[in-house]
Amino acid sequence: MSSSIKIERVTKRFDGNLVLNELSLDVRPSEIVSLIGPSGCGKSTLLRLLSGLERDYDGRLLIDDQPVTGPSRAVGLMFQEPRLMPWLNVRDNVRFGLRQENGAASPATSERMDTWLRQVKLDHAASHLPRQFSGGMAQRAALARSLATEPGVLLLDEPFSAVDALTRMRLQELLLEVWQRTQVTMVLVTHDLDESLYLSDRVVVMSSRPASVREVLAVKAPRPRDRRDPELLRLRAHLLEALDVVHALESADLPNGIPFGV
Amino acid sequence: MTLANSRVLAGASPEAKRAGTRLVVRRWLALLVPAGLLLAWFLATDVLRIFSPNQLPSPGQTLRTALDMIASGDLFRHIGASVGHVLLGFSIGAAIALIAGALVGLSRSVEAVVDPTLQALRNIPSLAWVPFLLLWLGIDEAPKITLIAIGAFFPVYLNLVSGIRQADRKLVEVGYVFGFRSFELVRRIVLPSASPYLLAGLRIGFGQAWLFLVAAELIASTRGLGFMLIDGQNSARPDIMLVSILTLALLGKLSNSALRAVEWWALHWADVFQGR
């Protein structure tokens, strides 16, 4: 369940506007990579390209050396919002991506669903409807749904940005637990520097639009990590500086530039 | 069942008890206006005699007529005929509306071809169809059923189209990510999203079917509640007319409540404001 990702000189335009400019990045199987960069630089666009939601690009996108031609079960995508189907209970939401949803789920499937529900700590709430959920619970269900199809790559677009700080830390732990178990390759977009450093093997700093890779930072601290690890704090200071540079460049280029949202 | 309602039924806290009492009181409130009207009717006829019996028969007289018609089986014969008309006409109209609504909702090109015409037809009042339907379909059951089907068609069609068009793009995208093909997207995301609209459309369409029923049964018929109305008029029996009208009101109310119950049961997932 862990795939490699190769992004080779990918260029993406929207109506002639350049968003990604010859962006290249390789991700090893089982690696966790964070993408950070100014708001509007094209992080979500890159994830949408990888998931096959967005097409028409130049360059090459390979998952396990296979070109991305459209959405595939090999790639899961988790959005900023949970996007659960409000008419389905949690269990049915979690197995939403599986094909044999028509009542007669095989015992093996329903056992796997139970495992996922336990993993995201929602087994007690399996028959609840999404409207009865807090933001954190909903995002946990969404995580289980993305993983239930057993993708080799999980893409996460600011998945925890809408929950409070404590819930966010819990969700980060959960994500690491899931990763330990599945070894799924993860690409995570976040505006939270601490999150990126705590979770990932590498942090990729993107330049402002048109985006390319500005810097790649390896996080060597062993897991389980301490959030106050001096190594992480040092990298954090470095990232702040790097982002400041991006910011400065941006405001020099465009007096009314896109505000930098951290 | 919603969480809030099940708490009310469990009736544990005083708060919940109060809410439960409020619910029961509200049910009875519905009888306030009918009871007032009944009293006014009684006063205007039996007591104050503002209306003569051949203008407005008294409640007692109307009840006697109703009981007579029940005893003779006439009332149920008419009800049976009307319910048959409504069910058949509604089923046909709603079925066509489901197909048309789904096609138009899902495809902009079909919409461009079909929708303007339908919007124009929608504005034709029910009675305006009658002469043509008689001309084309004779005076048998066919024109009646067709008229009712037309009445049921539009609410179902219009609601289904807007239901499909308001399906959340973000949810549809979830389906794309899982590689759903268009049929699966429609069945598993678009149609469930549209279901609140569709069910409201079906309920309104059923109400329309009752409204169009009377127009339909005014056409050369020998059975049905619409016929009873005409028959009462022709034989100067306002009591029969009243029985017909009250039965129509009752049946309309019953079917509306039944469909509301279906809606409530089917849409318990919806996270909506339900009024205070």
Ligand SMILES: Nc1ncnc2c1ncn2[C@@H]1O[C@H](COP(=O)(O)OP(=O)(O)OP(=O)(O)O)[C@@H](O)[C@H]1O
């Ligand atoms: N479908 C689209 N059509 C046209 N332009 C688009 C489309 N999607 C994104 N863009 C543009 O592409 C640029 C990059 O958008 P994207 O959402 O990828 O940014 P982002 O880095 O994820 O930003 P944020 O951090 O705010 O989420 C933006 O300028 C946006 O306006």
Ligand SMILES: [Mg+2]
């Ligand atoms: Mg984004």
